[in-house]
Amino acid sequence: MTRQKIQIKKIDNTAARQVTFSKRRRGLFKKAHELSTLCDAEIALIVFSATGKLFEYSSTSTGQVIQRRNLQSERIDRSDHLPSLELQDELFLKEISTLKRQGAELMEENQQLKQQMENFPDEVQVVVADQQGQTSESTTHLRCYAGHPPKGYNNYDISLRLGLPFPN
Secondary structure (H helix, E strand, C coil): CCCCCCCCCCCCCCHHHHHHHHHHHHHHHHHHHHHHHCCCCEEEEEECCCCCCEEEEHHHHHHHHHHHHHHHHHHHHHHCCCHHHHHHHHHHHHHHHHHHHHHHHHHHHHHHHHHHHHHHCCCCEEECCCCCECCCCCCCCCCCCCCCCCCCCCCEEEECCCCCCCCC
């Protein structure tokens, strides 16, 4: 005895419709469980009956699966707005040329700073301080002479505190 194929249409009899809903819902949940177990798939299944009653199955947490689905949907939406590969290549080349130009500017600025260091004031004073930041009685003064200071420069006092903890 073989089963006959039924025509898929709304069942008019309310009691028969409810029985069919219950049986097919159980079968659907069983298939979802089997798919989850056999294939290690993450599944969330939500079903509302005609009366509005909620039935759900989830291999993990339904909320987690829905959240994961929403994140995936956002990624797909964002990827739709990404430029084409040709445009991306063009943007990369433009950025490379900008970075090369900035590198050249930095090299030039570095050269200018080196030249300024050669013209640095002739006297630099180094003061050694104790742990509390107070200069001790045995303060060491070092004087470095590297030529004459540029016009308008006064002597600069640079204090170097050794052995102090890093300031917060």
